Amino acid sequence: MTHLGARLTHIGPGRVHIVLPARPEVTQQHGYVHAGATSAIADSAGGYAALTLFDEDSEVRTVEYKINLLAPAGGDHLEAIGTVLKPGRTLTVCQLEVYGVQGDGARKLVANGQQTLIRVVRPGQ
Amino acid sequence: MTHLGARLTHIGPGRVHIVLPARPEVTQQHGYVHAGATSAIADSAGGYAALTLFDEDSEVRTVEYKINLLAPAGGDHLEAIGTVLKPGRTLTVCQLEVYGVQGDGARKLVANGQQTLIRVVRPGQ
């Protein structure tokens, strides 16, 4: 995430926001953020959202996700929102949304997904 | 849908509800509705939700869907809700939710999905 220039902007129980500025490193020739970066922040937002529900000995790993790229990911920055739909001792399911946000705050849904995560106890604990 | 005993209970712009009573034909030995029937009403709810946004010469076909089966599909009946996330001239994306509803109205999310549909002009028109 650091490599992409993304940062966590909200952490609540079962919900996390990640912001990714539309810097040249993550955009293509038309100024839109690459699908790969869009997906990566969505996946991360879901993972952190799940993590908020577990104790510090737990890690979560993405089992799978599915994402629809709904519109070109334009704007000043992207905001990915991960929301836990169904927490579980073993498996957790999250909804993933990514918005393109303009400098004036106008928002557009650019990607929507769904993700399954597995909780694992950190090795050595 | 008729074969399963399902019926449309709500039709609004971009949103459709389908109810499936938990009859013996669609339940397994534990009284839960089969995953196949749960998925079928979710898929149909999304398809009809998309159809509400198009004129009468249009049909929609499911390109693909993904569904998480979150909990045993128990209750008096299931309610599937299809909601259009992103309409389009060619492709439409819907969110799919299925709730298990008890006789007293208590509801539980039993499945959640995401679906891509394509609009086609009805042959001969």
Added chain:
Amino acid sequence: MTHLGARLTHIGPGRVHIVLPARPEVTQQHGYVHAGATSAIADSAGGYAALTLFDEDSEVRTVEYKINLLAPAGGDHLEAIGTVLKPGRTLTVCQLEVYGVQGDGARKLVANGQQTLIRVVRPGQ
């Protein structure tokens, strides 16, 4: 599955075939098998394929699946093939294929999917 008229036609380690005759109960007005029935046999084929790898105290449940409906599901019968891509003590991932098969044996891929299953130890054992 019995309700749909489907039957297991091949069971090998990590691979199961299910055949569904195109009877009127599962076809629509154009003679194609409904997407719901196509998906149901795909999901079942994956579940049984996973089950072949575990001992008799184990059950498997579908966590989620994603399916692309590639072509109208026509023919004399459908054949669903579930193949384990990655077995696991907790989670197993399967590939799902459904072919439309003509009376003369000609085959066409009508649906393709991917499925995640979880192994559970049968209650009371």
Added chain:
Amino acid sequence: MTHLGARLTHIGPGRVHIVLPARPEVTQQHGYVHAGATSAIADSAGGYAALTLFDEDSEVRTVEYKINLLAPAGGDHLEAIGTVLKPGRTLTVCQLEVYGVQGDGARKLVANGQQTLIRVVRPGQ
């Protein structure tokens, strides 16, 4: 892709390979490639595989994909393989595989996915 250090290593009709060396920029503390980079090369491999089937006025865009992360993405490099399952004038469906490859050539499937793409005619043509 350039940003990640990936390169195309095979281009055939309906099939493309992409190799991503496991450089520090794309690996986490345990030496495994990040899920985001794994998914990005899988998505790209499918997109290029579809592109091989169309004329030079066509572009393809990812509509959606689903990916299972099957194992830690370790090895000397990753190889993503995109294969067209079903080409189409409007929509194309691809299978996505990612292997972790050791220095001695040993291979392990680390991710498997499925992708839907739409063909668009390049603006201005």
